[in-house]
Amino acid sequence: MTLNSIGLDTKKTEELANDLNGLLANFQLYYQNLRGIHWNIKGRGFFDLHVKFEELYTDANVKVDEIAERILTLGATPLHTFEDYTKAGKVPVGKNISKDEKAVELIVNSLSELLKIERSILSAAGDANDEGTGSMMSDFITEQEKTVWMMKAWLGETV
Numbered sequence: 001m002t003l004n005s006i007g008l009d010t011k012k013t014e015e016l017a018n019d020l021n022g023l024l025a026n027f028q029l030y031y032q033n034l035r036g037i038h039w040n041i042k043g044r045g046f047f048d049l050h051v052k053f054e055e056l057y058t059d060a061n062v063k064v065d066e067i068a069e070r071i072l073t074l075g076a077t078p079l080h081t082f083e084d085y086t087k088a089g090k091v092p093v094g095k096n097i098s099k100d101e102k103a104v105e106l107i108v109n110s111l112s113e114l115l116k117i118e119r120s121i122l123s124a125a126g127d128a129n130d131e132g133t134g135s136m137m138s139d140f141i142t143e144q145e146k147t148v149w150m151m152k153a154w155l156g157e158t159v
């Protein structure tokens with residue numbers, strides 16, 4: 001087994017960086033979904049939801065940067081073109097959504113896909129002894145599960 005400059009298995013780290021690029025791409029799609037509903041939302045809930053969606057995309061923007069910089073820390077190059085993001089897309093793309101329920105459902109469905117990717121990376125990070133990536137995934141998962149709960153509460157659904 002070869003170790004890289006931060007003491008991690010070179011081969012496993014390459015695979016992890018690849019998976020993180022998949023997460024990065026899907027986070028960008030989620031971010032763009034949030035911009036879309038922030039702009040297009042209509043109805044009596046406008047003032048609440050417009051602000052809530054901005055809060056979520058601001059948070060997503062910070063996480064996108066954390067993921068990209070983790071990829072660089074692991075010695076790889078973060079994806080940065082729309083072309084690459086679309087190719088790696090698992091998050092549903094919401095277009096011209098203006099109804100509150102559809103917007104909130106889009107968030108739940110997007111986060112469900114991100115959570116799947118993050119859990120898989122968490123497991124691979126454990127296997128590679130990569131605590132940095134693992135703890136980042138743990139934090140994201142905890143926050144996003146809470147957001148899913150709140151969005152489902154708003155929808156009147158149970159988890």
Ligand SMILES: [Fe+2]
Pocket residue numbers: 038054
């Ligand atoms: Fe705005």
